[in-house]
Amino acid sequence: MKSQYRELLISYAPDTAEIDEFVGIPEQHRSKYAKLLVTDGAGDGFVVCRSLRINEG
DSSP, rough: OOSSOSOOEEEOSSOOOOHHHHHOOOOOGGSEEEEEEEEEOOOOEEEESSOOOOOOO
């Protein structure tokens, strides 16, 4: 896990079936979570969160 990124690109995951299966969020709660794809150009991953705040700077 990295703690700093020179650049981090974040986008909504277009297909969340694999993420939902991996994380195991119950069906009735899935709509309450954001499933995001992240990349720093070298590696790709995903984040699942219920609350999100982005600070640009």
